Structure formats: structure tokens, C-alpha cells
Amino acid sequence: xxxxxxxxxxxxxxxxxxxxxxxxxxxxxxxxxxxxxxxxxxxxxxxxxxxxxxxxxxxxxxxxxxxxxxxxxxxxxxxxxxxxx
Numbered sequence: 001x002x003x004x005x006x007x008x009x010x011x012x013x014x015x016x017x018x019x020x021x022x023x024x025x026x027x028x029x030x031x032x033x034x035x036x037x038x039x040x041x042x043x044x045x046x047x048x049x050x051x052x053x054x055x056x057x058x059x060x061x062x063x064x065x066x067x068x069x070x071x072x073x074x075x076x077x078x079x080x081x082x083x084x085x
Contacts, residue, residue: 011051011064012080013071020073026062027076029055036076045070 012024025043028035040056046063051070054061062081 008050008063008065009081010067012077013068016073021068021071022073022075023051023066023071024077024080025053025064025074026081027078029058029060030062031058031060034058043074 014022014024016022025036025041027037034055034057036053036055042054042056044052044054045066046052049066051064051066052061053064
């Protein structure tokens, strides 16, 4: 793992009542201007340990470190990811 990926935020995970892992993704772009529920987003992995979440409106992206791999399910929630200042 390089120095840059150590500075990136870790992806947040939760476990559902059935014991399955769910990755929690940001619900808005890094600037906090666009809701992914309204404008959409694209996700793609970069190597084995990074996930890029790109805003469908402005193209800004979150880059998150995957600490537990990529689960089959995802949900949106801004609470773990404050907007960039």
C-alpha cells in the first residue's frame, strides 16, 4: 500500500440482520452539492483496495480504501463521509 492510499478515507461497512456485509457509500458528491439519489453516481474499483465513486453531475469523486473487500450490496449515507472543505 502506498503513502497516498494511507491518506484516503476507509470505506464504511455495516452488517445487515442476516449477517451480510453492506458497503456504505457517500450520498452526495465530495463538495456536498449533488445528491446521488437525484443525479446518480458511478462506482469502480481501482486495484484490489480502492473504490472510486464518481458524481453523475459534476464528475467529482470520492476515493475510498476498501478494508474488507467489495460486498455485493451497497447503500447511500452521508453521515460517515463529511463533505470536503
